[in-house]
Amino acid sequence: MDLLIIFVSALLINNFVLSYFLGICPFLGVSNKLSSAVSMGMAVTFVMTITAIVTWPIYHLILAPYHLEFLEIVSFILVIASLVQFVEMFIRKTSEAIYDALGIYLPLITTNCAILGFALIAVLKNYTYIETIVFGVGAGLGFTLALVIMAGIREELDFADVPESLKGPGITLLVAGILALSFMGFAGLIK
Amino acid sequence: MDENKSYLYDFIKGLWKENPVLVQLLGMCPTLAVTNAVVNAVAMSVAVVFVLTSSAIIISAIRKFIPGQVRIASYIVVIATFVTMADRYLAAFYPAQSKALGPFIPLIVVNCIILGRMEAFASKNSIFRSILDALGMSFGFAIALLLMASFREILGNGTWFNMRVLGSWWDNWMVMILPPGAFLTLGTIVGFSKFLQTKFKKA
Numbered sequence: 001m002d003l004l005i006i007f008v009s010a011l012l013i014n015n016f017v018l019s020y021f022l023g024i025c026p027f028l029g030v031s032n033k034l035s036s037a038v039s040m041g042m043a044v045t046f047v048m049t050i051t052a053i054v055t056w057p058i059y060h061l062i063l064a065p066y067h068l069e070f071l072e073i074v075s076f077i078l079v080i081a082s083l084v085q086f087v088e089m090f091i092r093k094t095s096e097a098i099y100d101a102l103g104i105y106l107p108l109i110t111t112n113c114a115i116l117g118f119a120l121i122a123v124l125k126n127y128t129y130i131e132t133i134v135f136g137v138g139a140g141l142g143f144t145l146a147l148v149i150m151a152g153i154r155e156e157l158d159f160a161d162v163p164e165s166l167k168g169p170g171i172t173l174l175v176a177g178i179l180a181l182s183f184m185g186f187a188g189l190i191k
Numbered sequence: 192m193d194e195n196k197s198y199l200y201d202f203i204k205g206l207w208k209e210n211p212v213l214v215q216l217l218g219m220c221p222t223l224a225v226t227n228a229v230v231n232a233v234a235m236s237v238a239v240v241f242v243l244t245s246s247a248i249i250i251s252a253i254r255k256f257i258p259g260q261v262r263i264a265s266y267i268v269v270i271a272t273f274v275t276m277a278d279r280y281l282a283a284f285y286p287a288q289s290k291a292l293g294p295f296i297p298l299i300v301v302n303c304i305i306l307g308r309m310e311a312f313a314s315k316n317s318i319f320r321s322i323l324d325a326l327g328m329s330f331g332f333a334i335a336l337l338l339m340a341s342f343r344e345i346l347g348n349g350t351w352f353n354m355r356v357l358g359s360w361w362d363n364w365m366v367m368i369l370p371p372g373a374f375l376t377l378g379t380i381v382g383f384s385k386f387l388q389t390k391f392k393k394a
Contacts, residue, residue, distance in 0.1 A: 022298075024220045028216065072297070077300050078264075078271075113301045121293075171378070180374055
């Protein structure tokens with residue numbers, strides 16, 4: 001039951017994009033086409049799950065026992081960056097189809113603050129191993145959800161008559177604001 | 192004379208013409224997340240000024256020794272070191288602030304403004320010019336942050352820097368402090384600054 005709560009809360013209530021403001025750069029950058037939004041979302045979910053699997057043991061089995069918590073930032077970012085590189089190489093060698101779908105997005109994700117932010121928040125919340133992984137999947141899917149909704153709206157927006165200075169980022173942010181407003185409605189879902 | 196002008200330009204360009212937040216749209220995450228109160232915005236700005244300037248000094252000093260292939264990784268290690276220092280300092284001396292900002296101080300590591308300036312400027316220019324550029328960019332970031340935070344705190348809470356500015360007749364717009372307010376404020380400010388910039392270009 002707890003796991004379900006963590007999952008739903010990461011997916012809807014504390015949506016990474018719309019309430020934690022993590023991963024805003026890809027949210028603004030890649031949300032102009034539905035197909036690329038789906039690929040980006042999948043790539044983030046994938047990397048986030050792997051990050052969950054790897055960073056938890058690093059923090060709780062290596063850093064915490066030796067009182068090296070201050071190395072958290074440096075070690076997380078290095079591990080995530082090299083991990084993404086490995087995953088990219090592995091996918092390129094093994095599956096052409098997956099590489100075509102996710103390939104170009106993987107390097108971009110290294111400096112996506114959603115990933116590092118996720119790892120740091122999971123440590124702050126003191127989750128167990130299983131909880132961290134569930135939290136990772138939920139947060140990744142929540143990111144995908146926000147990105148896909150946004151892309152859908154922006155494809156329609158191309159036909160709308162937007163004032164010159166609001167074109168591009170301006171209107172996207174305003175739409176995101178309204179989207180965040182409606183996501184606040186989920187807040188009552190879990191007491 | 193010409194050289195002085197370009198030094199001055201290194202500093203000035205970050206404030207408005209190439210403002211990292213309002214024009215280049217970099218570093219959006221902290222901009223949206225920490226601007227619910229002016230105090231948070233100030234703490235964040237100070238941290239960014241420190242991290243950006245110190246990393247610019249180090250990286251432009253060792254720029255000739257970093258091999259091209261591993262330069263991004265080296266930048267990240269340098270940046271992460273300074274971020275850790277800022278994070279620990281804040282946690283030790285201002286625990287309440289550190290708590291309010293949550294993971295956003297550590298997240299300066301992946302702030303695209305910092306990595307972007309290292310790659311675009313500090314790795315190619317002298318230490319002095321890199322410092323000017325870093326200061327200009329971080330002050331530009333601070334200006335945008337303070338602007339956002341002022342709007343949000345005044346409208347959402349009737350206060351500025353925890354001082355009451357609007358009387359008791361003011362109905363707080365709660366939404367401005369909550370996440371949607373961040374998007375709405377930034378969207379409006381970005382649109383407005385774009386409007387001003389196109390207008391001045393024509394004139």
